[in-house]
Amino acid sequence: MKIVDVDKLSDLAAALAAKGYRIVAPVRDGDVVRLKQWKRGDEIDLDAFTVNSVKDFLMPASEVIGRYALDGDDFAPEAVAAEAPKTVVLGVRPCDAAALAVLDAVFNWDYADAFYNARRAATTIAALACRQADEQCFCTSVGGAPDSTAGADAILRPADGGKRFIVETLSEKGEALVAAAGEVVQEGEAAADAVAEVPVRFDAAALAARLAENFESPLWQTLSLACLGCGACAYACPTCHCFDIQDEGTRRESVRLRNWDSCGFGLFTQHAGGHNPRPDQAARWRQRVMHKFLYFAERFGRLACSGCGRCARLCPAHVSMAESCAALMAARKAAKR
Amino acid sequence: MNALETLRADAARLLREGRAKVVIGYRTRGKERAPVFITDASGAGSLVYDAACRQNLAAYLRKPEVRARRPAAVVASPPVMRSLVLLAAESQIGEGDVVVLAVGPPGEGGGEGVYHGALTLAETARLLKEKYALLAPRPEVLDRIKSLAAMSAEERAAFWSEALAKCTRCYACRAACPACYCTVCIVEKNVPQWISTAARPHGNYAWNLIRAFHAAGRCTGCEACEAACPQGIPLMLLNVLVAEEAAEAFGIKAGYDLDAEPLIGSWSADDEEDFIR
Amino acid sequence: MSGNLYEASVMRIAAVREETPDTRTLRLEFADEAARAAFFRAYRVGMFGLYGAPGAGECALCIASPPTRDRYVECTFRRTGRVTAALADREAEQRVTLRGPYGNAFPIEDWRGRDVLLVAGGMGLAPLRSVLWNLLDRRKEFGAIALAYGVRTAADLVYKDELAEWAKRGDVKVTTTVDPGGETSEWRGKVGLVPAVVEETVPPNQKGVAAVCGPLVMIKFAMPVLTRLGFAAKDIFTTLENRMKCGVGHCGRCNIGGVYVCRDGPVFTLEQLRKMPAGDL
């Protein structure tokens, strides 16, 4: 088997960088750990949960999708190409890797998004099986697992009590990656560590059925009372893909930008005429839950949630998707009795 | 009864007697302290208060769903009390809309904390002036501001370039802040679009600076925005900088006086002008 | 790899018509013949477009001209926000952009041989005008055609010349109405809300199809009237306009329940509408 020592992570990154990969890895940044472009000297931290997901590198928070030279009211379109450097993302949690299938489906739903696809094609996902989970993790409730290989091109499995990783390739991209790593990845033997235990918080299939009949439930008011209506959950979410398109620039040049947006914001659905189909936070929270567990599943045959728990971890009001789902299930039981 | 038990008993009594339609407090969820909205006296036992309670619950008073449930009783530490006094001074809430379940800062009075009772806004303002007049920003924040001041302009620009590059424009800071109660925020106005909504440097800069400016003389130092920021941006550096200027140059400390005039929006003929030629 | 789906066609404004003080119709011609041909290969009546004024942005609007008039595209809009203001500020010979056509269409091929009732309110005439011209351009294929059109006040009428032209033709029955209080001394049409006027003027036992477009509240009140007049739920159509950005199902904001207005719509039958959660409309 192929193994890499835990203290060789920086060497691994350096070896891949030397082969032309842009390296993205979890790096400590003040009080948080984030996936960011690795540079020599950055210490890779594979233990903490990153505040951002791999989404940031496939569908960035803001990107140019159009460009126009302006001259008074007149304009001349200019060609825009996606920036898609050959990239490897190291240490992607299985939940984040699994979430890529959601983005793949949306951005190729009959209309192919050239920007997303170019980056996706140029990106190799080197996943990391989880040895630890926290109380917000719920991948096992949505069909995932802490050692799932879904969406990954290669996976690192912690071994020998965290001293090294077993490297398993899962695709051609993964094989190319290991080949590029050269001697840092070696043949050897190691005993895989136990993977994290993530308790199942709810039954997703039962939840979908429950949601289908509870659009009008008063629970939405209760569950959304704490929600303050920001976009922290959606922006941290590896599957949330809603966006806004805005033009901005000077009198001479304008760029058309695709910016992240969130169904939690009141303006998200506000019509030009003043009507808002989702006038309160209850309607917005309902949309968020419904979209992830019912609407998306109906349309694309998979859940739009990978159970990473970032939404709950980062919510300023401690609203938890898993808690909401569990509450919806509990309410059904109560109603039956 | 200890402080927490008294707080719970008061919350239950307010609900029972109809003096509050909802009690907004904190509950335990694992290591976290999540907000809880209690409408039945039997639920008061879930209330907790400790150092892990970082959210400013006064922010909920702008939510239409919560406004519909007034009078609301709010568990409030001194910075939150200041937010409530600020909201009253700015006519966002009135006496009778809110019952203040006033708790001392975590750790005050030994391990179990101090509970000052269910207070009116006037009593809250009095308590703040009598007992918590000297609330100050954390020394670490003041130290970092000092070290920024010692840097060159280029170094300061570089510091904020890096810090603000992390902003994703999720507006968690705005959502967590009780003073951010505008129904339409300046960043949402697009004719003209003054502040770019894109998570790119100049828009992030304008957004964060203008938010700090709009909180000038209004920020009560609760740190909820910084705690809310998923990206760990040191927002309190900007807020404290402004608050210190407001205090030193104009003698204004937000959230102590129910009749306070706003810092921006009032003036005096003697205001400093040594920077004007 | 395919191209950038956000690349839009450049359109020349061939003509501008002031409908009301704040509503305009732009006639747009393709700068590129291949783009024109591709557009009209795809375009069926009911689909929408994303009209753009670079520097201000794009907005989703219906296509107010029919596929039978395949040299140009028309759009009618009220000056409301940043993009519509920028579009409204442009004059003939200046340029804008267009993406599309997107969405589904009215199944007018299935309407052949049947009577058609169009019910429009205010700006809602724009998509139905497109339908009406499409039917009139192929007049022999359809049964009796009627249009009931209501506006708040007489000053809010759009397509005034065309309303007169249709009234004169004799092969389409046109009824106009204004909300009570909206009439002027010269007003010759009805006075009353559109649903009431439809109930009063359309005979019962309808076997044809109806298409309704206008403010949500008008749609809501028109539906039971049409049902009472005998139209089947699968034969009552409407076209919805939710807030949209991308037009192709990616941006995620036009959902009503699990329905994507941009992909599953904008044209829906009453039968489909009934299955949507009312609280999301």
Added chain:
Amino acid sequence: MSSQADPKAREQAAFEPRIVALVCTWCTYAGADLAGTSRLRYAPNVRIVKVPCTGRIDPLFVLKAFEGGADGVLVSGCHPGDCHYTSGNYHARRRWAIFRRLLEVTGIDERRLFFSWVSAAEGQKFADLVNDIAEKVRAAGPFERTNPARRRP
């Protein structure tokens, strides 16, 4: 290294500062007008934006100027007590006392940001002020492209 070869030095030598002056119509604009009609010479680097009153100058205006690449910004209006609207300049004064701290801490300091009172009679003061500001901004150099306030293409 000769100054010819050093691109930074070359840029500095060719550098003509762009300064945005946000002025009130009643005092400073009239003062600038007087400077002009009096044929006083002053640096041509200033672009004047006239507003009804300094009280109308939102900090966003200043950010917009820097965003667009201004190398310096001047805010100027009526002397205290002279405001056409009684108190607009008093409101402005307080606003700037606070906002300049935020600009300062983010790297835009008194080398690029200026405040003044110039009355309708002070044509000479306006000319001298602009000349002085132009020199200061020239010394500060081009507004750094890396500054977070500045729009990137």
